[in-house]
Amino acid sequence: MINDQKIRELICELCQNFYHAGWASGTGGSISVREGSSIYMTPSGVQKDRIKPEDIFELDLFGDIISDPCNGLKLSQCAPVFIKVYNIRNAGSVLHSHSKNAVLATILFAKNKVFSVSNMEMIKGIGGMRASDTLEIPIIANTDFEYDLADTLAEALQAYPKSPAVLVQNHGIYVWGNDWLQAKTQAECLDYLFDIEVRRQQIGL
Amino acid sequence: MINDQKIRELICELCQNFYHAGWASGTGGSISVREGSSIYMTPSGVQKDRIKPEDIFELDLFGDIISDPCNGLKLSQCAPVFIKVYNIRNAGSVLHSHSKNAVLATILFAKNKVFSVSNMEMIKGIGGMRASDTLEIPIIANTDFEYDLADTLAEALQAYPKSPAVLVQNHGIYVWGNDWLQAKTQAECLDYLFDIEVRRQQIGL
Amino acid sequence: MINDQKIRELICELCQNFYHAGWASGTGGSISVREGSSIYMTPSGVQKDRIKPEDIFELDLFGDIISDPCNGLKLSQCAPVFIKVYNIRNAGSVLHSHSKNAVLATILFAKNKVFSVSNMEMIKGIGGMRASDTLEIPIIANTDFEYDLADTLAEALQAYPKSPAVLVQNHGIYVWGNDWLQAKTQAECLDYLFDIEVRRQQIGL
Amino acid sequence: MINDQKIRELICELCQNFYHAGWASGTGGSISVREGSSIYMTPSGVQKDRIKPEDIFELDLFGDIISDPCNGLKLSQCAPVFIKVYNIRNAGSVLHSHSKNAVLATILFAKNKVFSVSNMEMIKGIGGMRASDTLEIPIIANTDFEYDLADTLAEALQAYPKSPAVLVQNHGIYVWGNDWLQAKTQAECLDYLFDIEVRRQQIGL
Numbered sequence: 001m002i003n004d005q006k007i008r009e010l011i012c013e014l015c016q017n018f019y020h021a022g023w024a025s026g027t028g029g030s031i032s033v034r035e036g037s038s039i040y041m042t043p044s045g046v047q048k049d050r051i052k053p054e055d056i057f058e059l060d061l062f063g064d065i066i067s068d069p070c071n072g073l074k075l076s077q078c079a080p081v082f083i084k085v086y087n088i089r090n091a092g093s094v095l096h097s098h099s100k101n102a103v104l105a106t107i108l109f110a111k112n113k114v115f116s117v118s119n120m121e122m123i124k125g126i127g128g129m130r131a132s133d134t135l136e137i138p139i140i141a142n143t144d145f146e147y148d149l150a151d152t153l154a155e156a157l158q159a160y161p162k163s164p165a166v167l168v169q170n171h172g173i174y175v176w177g178n179d180w181l182q183a184k185t186q187a188e189c190l191d192y193l194f195d196i197e198v199r200r201q202q203i204g205l
Numbered sequence: 206m207i208n209d210q211k212i213r214e215l216i217c218e219l220c221q222n223f224y225h226a227g228w229a230s231g232t233g234g235s236i237s238v239r240e241g242s243s244i245y246m247t248p249s250g251v252q253k254d255r256i257k258p259e260d261i262f263e264l265d266l267f268g269d270i271i272s273d274p275c276n277g278l279k280l281s282q283c284a285p286v287f288i289k290v291y292n293i294r295n296a297g298s299v300l301h302s303h304s305k306n307a308v309l310a311t312i313l314f315a316k317n318k319v320f321s322v323s324n325m326e327m328i329k330g331i332g333g334m335r336a337s338d339t340l341e342i343p344i345i346a347n348t349d350f351e352y353d354l355a356d357t358l359a360e361a362l363q364a365y366p367k368s369p370a371v372l373v374q375n376h377g378i379y380v381w382g383n384d385w386l387q388a389k390t391q392a393e394c395l396d397y398l399f400d401i402e403v404r405r406q407q408i409g410l
Numbered sequence: 411m412i413n414d415q416k417i418r419e420l421i422c423e424l425c426q427n428f429y430h431a432g433w434a435s436g437t438g439g440s441i442s443v444r445e446g447s448s449i450y451m452t453p454s455g456v457q458k459d460r461i462k463p464e465d466i467f468e469l470d471l472f473g474d475i476i477s478d479p480c481n482g483l484k485l486s487q488c489a490p491v492f493i494k495v496y497n498i499r500n501a502g503s504v505l506h507s508h509s510k511n512a513v514l515a516t517i518l519f520a521k522n523k524v525f526s527v528s529n530m531e532m533i534k535g536i537g538g539m540r541a542s543d544t545l546e547i548p549i550i551a552n553t554d555f556e557y558d559l560a561d562t563l564a565e566a567l568q569a570y571p572k573s574p575a576v577l578v579q580n581h582g583i584y585v586w587g588n589d590w591l592q593a594k595t596q597a598e599c600l601d602y603l604f605d606i607e608v609r610r611q612q613i614g615l
Numbered sequence: 616m617i618n619d620q621k622i623r624e625l626i627c628e629l630c631q632n633f634y635h636a637g638w639a640s641g642t643g644g645s646i647s648v649r650e651g652s653s654i655y656m657t658p659s660g661v662q663k664d665r666i667k668p669e670d671i672f673e674l675d676l677f678g679d680i681i682s683d684p685c686n687g688l689k690l691s692q693c694a695p696v697f698i699k700v701y702n703i704r705n706a707g708s709v710l711h712s713h714s715k716n717a718v719l720a721t722i723l724f725a726k727n728k729v730f731s732v733s734n735m736e737m738i739k740g741i742g743g744m745r746a747s748d749t750l751e752i753p754i755i756a757n758t759d760f761e762y763d764l765a766d767t768l769a770e771a772l773q774a775y776p777k778s779p780a781v782l783v784q785n786h787g788i789y790v791w792g793n794d795w796l797q798a799k800t801q802a803e804c805l806d807y808l809f810d811i812e813v814r815r816q817q818i819g820l
Contacts, residue, residue, distance in 0.1 A: 121786035171326035376531035581736035
């Protein structure tokens with residue numbers, strides 16, 4: 001049970017990080033961490049700078065609720081998307097951000113339906129890659145209901161078996177890792193790369 | 206009375222949030238929260254990063270002062286504008302920010318006199334809207350005295366009955382909600398959308 | 411003496427604000443506050459995020475040192491410039507920032523040798539001005555030694571008798587006020603206006 | 616031993632500064648400080664916002680490990696690069712940042728293989744320089760393995776004997792100083808200058 005409390009506190013801390021990075025304004029974004037066969041997940045529609053440990057849902061790997069905050073909060077619409085990633089990629093943590101850099105990257109690369117970058121040092125922050133490799137992150141179409149993203153996201157995972165993330169057009173990004181540390185690192189590296197590519201375009205280079 | 210103190214502390218906390226978001230530099234911006242038939246409101250010309258609970262005015266729904274800080278501070282020129290919104294929209298909280306993103310949006314959309322955006326996930330943060338809907342925020346002309354905005358703002362509220370906010374040309378934005386949480390969420394979502402549209406224009410997309 | 415300590419602590423607090431606003435990186439910028447016939451001033455070449463109350467110099471209105479930190483620190487090269495402003499404008503506080511927005515404004519308005527803006531709400535933050543007024547801030551040439559700025563700054567003060575600030579080409583800005591609160595407010599309003607004009611140009615508006 | 620603990624705490628504090636400046640996201644960047652014949656250095660692949668004093672390596676001037684955290688952490692790939700700088704320039708501190716401003720500067724000045732700027736006040740923050748001097752920072756090619764940078768960096772140090780830093784194409788910057796204060800000051804001044812030159816280009820000036 002101590003472990004349970006620690007994970008809830010960690011998620012609240014990551015919510016603060018996300019909020020101050022601009023990845024979770026307006027109640028956007030969500031964070032989940034797996035511990036054994038439990039998945040801890042932020043609720044729907046809560047301001048991430050004000051979330052509390054007792055607001056976190058606990059789910060099993062099928063997405064069924066093990067522990068409900070019982071304070072009127074609802075499960076995030078992201079849940080089915082997160083569950084897909086946990087099962088297909090055997091992830092230890094899945095994050096969802098509304099980063100403006102990610103959204104601008106989807107606008108910049110909308111035609112290709114894939115974000116692509118090579119020869120940048122920060123590519124090394126993505127598991128198994130070298131700075132000189134080409135990193136590709138698929139971009140899927142947005143839907144009015146977030147749970148409707150689950151199937152197209154699953155297709156993108158198959159089409160890009162090495163990708164650590166999926167971008168959603170005009171919406172944001174899902175990123176994951178073997179554990180929350182790798183998920184956070186990869187989320188930061190991707191955000192950095194999106195920003196550089198967007199600003200490179202602004203400068204006209 | 207405990208409630209009274211809590212609202213004053215909440216407003217100071219929101220002032221800090223606003224200041225650090227760049228929405229209230231140079232003593233700009235103001236924050237108000239309704240509790241029953243009382244409206245709590247920041248004073249005029251005070252630095253929002255240094256405001257104290259005892260600096261807050263308490264007004265009734267006609268805009269008359271119930272409780273004055275009695276420390277030389279004056280009521281904000283925004284008061285008549287806020288009162289209009291409380292009465293016409295039955296709001297629980299009204300915020301006014303000088304966000305640069307809002308001001309740049311008024312410059313970008315000056316000709317149309319309305320900011321317009323569609324197909325962005327963050328539109329979902331506005332009460333009752335879907336990501337695929339078109340969000341419109343009217344832009345009214347600025348005046349030398351803030352209380353002179355009240356009438357044109359009231360007209361904009363009638364012309365755009367669903368709008369959760371009104372932009373003021375080269376000045377900022379008034380945003381509201383059923384409670385302070387919704388007002389803050391909507392303020393953050395709008396600011397995000399303004400920034401994306403401005404940066405999209407910078408990139409030339 | 412308590413007052414003396416309070417002013418030193420206030421200056422350290424303002425140094426933190428300046429540093430986090432990006433106005434004082436790389437030991438740049440300086441802050442001074444007048445109390446009666448004493449002027450308290452930050453030393454030369456110290457990192458503003460790490461300055462301590464005992465590092466502050468105390469000068470008289472002629473610029474002579476009343477109290478020296480006696481820890482090897484040197485008086486800022488800004489001192490003769492600050493003293494000019496205190497005497498010519500009877501200021502209560504003079505600030506010097508290396509804000510990038512100010513520097514970009516000097517680049518954008520280099521030909522005219524004056525920054526000019528009108529019809530912006532934040533102009534109201536400058537003492538005695540309306541939003542519809544035209545605000546002009548003179549731009550003087552930079553020099554290799556900061557004390558060499560004193561004479562051209564004095565000329566600019568005469569040429570622009572209402573200006574609350576002087577910009578220095580590719581360098582930064584000197585801003586003042588009747589007290590530190592007005593100096594800080596005016597510094598924030600000007601910085602906001604510089605940023606808007608620079609970004610307006612980036613968008614091509 | 617008290618000194619040893621203080622340096623470890625200082626490095627953690629600088630890691631926080633770097634992380635919040637955006638210079639060390641995604642586990643990027645590293646920090647080292649020399650004390651006598653010991654060099655204290657951050658480990659490889661650790662999130663800089665979460666590093667602890669006991670995670671720091673202690674090396675001698677040949678780069679051999681004196682004290683290992685013994686918690687599974689590995690020495691940074693930067694180590695051979697840092698050691699080169701310590702020995703060739705007799706530095707007291709060497710920093711490595713992934714600042715986006717530095718990376719955008721390498722993209723902007725890629726053809727010339729040297730970043731060049733003159734007539735900017737912040738040039739004065741670089742030891743021995745005047746605002747009207749021309750500052751040149753060499754840009755070397757990136758490599759897949761960071762230790763492979765050591766030789767080309769040594770060549771750049773010879774070619775630019777006055778340069779306080781070396782840029783690495785699409786990667787970041789190595790900066791140093793006689794002590795950590797000068798290294799931090801110079802890192803901040805350079806970052807400021809990179810940003811101004813990049814934004815000047817964005818505006819088209």
